[in-house]
Amino acid sequence: MRPATAVIDLAALRHNLAVAKARAGGARVVAVVKANGYGHGAARLLPALGAADMLGVACIEEALGLREAGAVQTILLMEGVFEADELPLCARLGFDIVVHEPGQIRMLEQARLDHPLAVWLKINTGMNRLGFRPEEVPAALDRLQGCVAVASGIRLMTHFASADEPSSPATREQIRRFAATAEGLGLERSFCNSAGLLAWPEAHAEWVRPGIMLYGVSPLEGRTGAEEGLRPVMTLETRLIAVREVRAGEAVGYAGTWRAEAPTRIGIAAMGYGDGYPRHAPSGTPVLVNGSEAPLAGRVSMDMLAIDLSGQPEARVGDPVILWGAGLPVETIAAAAGTIAYELLCGITGRVHVELRDGPPPD
Numbered sequence: 001m002r003p004a005t006a007v008i009d010l011a012a013l014r015h016n017l018a019v020a021k022a023r024a025g026g027a028r029v030v031a032v033v034k035a036n037g038y039g040h041g042a043a044r045l046l047p048a049l050g051a052a053d054m055l056g057v058a059c060i061e062e063a064l065g066l067r068e069a070g071a072v073q074t075i076l077l078m079e080g081v082f083e084a085d086e087l088p089l090c091a092r093l094g095f096d097i098v099v100h101e102p103g104q105i106r107m108l109e110q111a112r113l114d115h116p117l118a119v120w121l122k123i124n125t126g127m128n129r130l131g132f133r134p135e136e137v138p139a140a141l142d143r144l145q146g147c148v149a150v151a152s153g154i155r156l157m158t159h160f161a162s163a164d165e166p167s168s169p170a171t172r173e174q175i176r177r178f179a180a181t182a183e184g185l186g187l188e189r190s191f192c193n194s195a196g197l198l199a200w201p202e203a204h205a206e207w208v209r210p211g212i213m214l215y216g217v218s219p220l221e222g223r224t225g226a227e228e229g230l231r232p233v234m235t236l237e238t239r240l241i242a243v244r245e246v247r248a249g250e251a252v253g254y255a256g257t258w259r260a261e262a263p264t265r266i267g268i269a270a271m272g273y274g275d276g277y278p279r280h281a282p283s284g285t286p287v288l289v290n291g292s293e294a295p296l297a298g299r300v301s302m303d304m305l306a307i308d309l310s311g312q313p314e315a316r317v318g319d320p321v322i323l324w325g326a327g328l329p330v331e332t333i334a335a336a337a338g339t340i341a342y343e344l345l346c347g348i349t350g351r352v353h354v355e356l357r358d359g360p361p362p363d
């Protein structure tokens with residue numbers, strides 16, 4: 001068996017959800033598990049998500065997969081429905097829908113459902129991606145409240161563009177607009193993604209929607225999950241499948257971008273961009289070999305990468321290599337590769353083996 005493996009630690013996920021709940025004060029939690037649980041495999045995460053009040057996904061396909069896997073909570077479709085024929089299924093299976101666009105209101109006005117749907121009205125407070133402008137909200141609410149397909153108790157939500165920069169004036173302005181729009185309506189509100197939850201406590205309101213922090217990653221600039229008391233859920237690991245000595249002046253890997261200045265031991269690990277490891281991680285990006293840091297040497301290939309083992313004269317074929325996770329924050333690898341941890345986690349491919357670990361729930 002090729003050793004490339006993503007170890008998924010359910011105890012860490014349970015812990016991170018508990019941290020999110022504690023940091024959110026009394027707010028209820030939508031645990032965001034879109035994009036297949038940020039690449040961790042949403043269905044396999046369910047045993048650790050029992051404490052979530054709701055689950056959040058992008059679309060009905062993702063919600064159906066979770067229901068089939070036994071999810072009991074309400075599931076929120078955060079982009080709502082794409083076609084009217086999804087509405088009866090949402091009503092039957094207990095999916096809440098976001099309404100962000102007039103066409104979605106028309107679909108609801110024309111729908112004939114067995115029972116009404118719970119709707120979250122999305123307000124555009126400055127992200128300019130989805131949602132109604134504040135001045136359009138009263139009319140949209142009127143139409144929704146007059147709709148037999150819509151349950152009473154519509155909720156309001158918005159999404160931050162820059163909550164990862166603490167003290168961002170843009171976030172302060174988004175909070176002000178959303179609060180002003182919601183004022184006096186008596187409806188439940190939701191502002192916060194993970195960054196909002198961690199950095200903007202004044203915006204916790206009735207519901208928060210953490211995603212990335214549940215996986216142990218800090219969304220805040222320059223901080224790691226560990227600094228927020230979070231534990232990595234995914235550890236990406238493999239083994240050395242070859243160890244060789246290269247001579248001074250010899251190059252390693254495609255295009256020979258790394259060249260030995262002196263005789264150097266090079267380890268080859270079974271992990272590449274075909275597994276979701278970023279091809280743009282440059283020479284020098286750290287990995288852990290036998291628990292100690294060693295730098296990448298040369299370009300990442302589809303199935304392999306090369307490691308400079310100068311500091312590890314004892315390393316041998318079969319030794320364990322950690323690419324990120326326990327002991328090596330994925331944030332560090334993302335920064336080295338010029339991307340964000342979200343993209344690395346979501347990008348793990350189907351050929352990587354998955355190993356579930358679990359422990360007792362925290363006291």
Ligand SMILES: *Cc1c(COP(=O)(O)O)cnc(C)c1O
Binds near residue numbers: 032078209212219
């Ligand atoms: C993805 C998403 C979230 C979660 O964001 P994180 O940064 O991962 O916490 C919350 N709300 C909406 C609408 C989203 O699309």
